[in-house]
Amino acid sequence: MRLFIAFPFETEVANRLAVILGDLKSRSREVKWVASKNIHLTARFLGETRPESVPHIKERLDHITAKYQPFDSVIDAVGGFPNLKRPRVIWAGMEKNVDFLTKIATHIELAMQDIGFEAETKRFKAHLTLGRVKDARNLEELTGYLQNYRFDPIPVHFDRLVLFKSTLTPTGPIYERLHEAFLSTTS
Numbered sequence: 354m355r356l357f358i359a360f361p362f363e364t365e366v367a368n369r370l371a372v373i374l375g376d377l378k379s380r381s382r383e384v385k386w387v388a389s390k391n392i393h394l395t396a397r398f399l400g401e402t403r404p405e406s407v408p409h410i411k412e413r414l415d416h417i418t419a420k421y422q423p424f425d426s427v428i429d430a431v432g433g434f435p436n437l438k439r440p441r442v443i444w445a446g447m448e449k450n451v452d453f454l455t456k457i458a459t460h461i462e463l464a465m466q467d468i469g470f471e472a473e474t475k476r477f478k479a480h481l482t483l484g485r486v487k488d489a490r491n492l493e494e495l496t497g498y499l500q501n502y503r504f505d506p507i508p509v510h511f512d513r514l515v516l517f518k519s520t521l522t523p524t525g526p527i528y529e530r531l532h533e534a535f536l537s538t539t540s
Contacts, residue, residue: 355519356402356531358414358461359393360454360511362481366428367392369507370445373431374483377443377502381495384443384484388525392481396458396514397465397473406468407516407531413464414514414534421457423512423536426450428481431502438496439489444480447509454479454511461514512536 362370371389378386399410426449433440458477466472486492516532 354402354404354407355521356399356407356410357395357517357519358397358399358410359395359515359517361393361513361515361530362509366507366509370428370481370483373445373504377431377483377495377499380498381492383486383488383491384495385487386484387482391526391528392483393515393517393528394454394479394481396454396477397461399465399470409468410465410516411532411534413468414461414516414532417457417460417464418514418534419537420460421453421536422538423510424450424453426454426509426511428507428509431483431499431504432480433496433499434480437499440492440496440499441486441489442482443484443486443495443499444482446480450511451479457514 367389370392374386374389377384402410426447428445428447430446430448432444432446434442434444455477462473462477513533513535515530515534518529518531520527520529
């Protein structure tokens with residue numbers, strides 16, 4: 354099974370992101386845009402995972418979320434990796450409480466290593482992938498537009514982590530929630 358752990362977003366956040374995606378889609382066909390219903394903040398990509406590992410992952414997530422309280426942030430920026438001049442990924446991001454997201458992601462990373470997953474080679478960066486560049490040619494209009502792109506900040510509430518199963522299809526990935534671990538309201 355192809356698995357990942359993520360912070361999901363409420364429908365209202367997905368709807369607001371859909372408006373931004375609609376605006377950006379009109380600027381470039383060289384980007385494979387993410388369906389707004391599939392946008393999430395990945396805490397840890399696990400990749401191909403044996404089914405017998407799932408109970409251990411669930412147990413660790415429940416243990417981790419019991420240590421943290423729900424918190425808020427704001428999606429307030431767009432950008433590109435590695436940069437906006439030559440992006441391979443177009444993303445939306447936030448600055449508020451990013452250190453808290455990083456702390457939880459680090460806790461998850463250590464817990465996954467403890468149950469046998471290889472160490473993640475990339476440093477955690479809190480972002481929401483909006484699209485992946487398919488062809489780097491003809492991106493000038495989009496990258497120029499993104500450099501000055503502004504939108505009303507989108508408030509987000511983080512109250513859970515979800516273990517997702519991802520099934521890749523020709524029309525895009527299908528995500529199935531295998532487990533939800535709620536952040537504690539009593540910590």
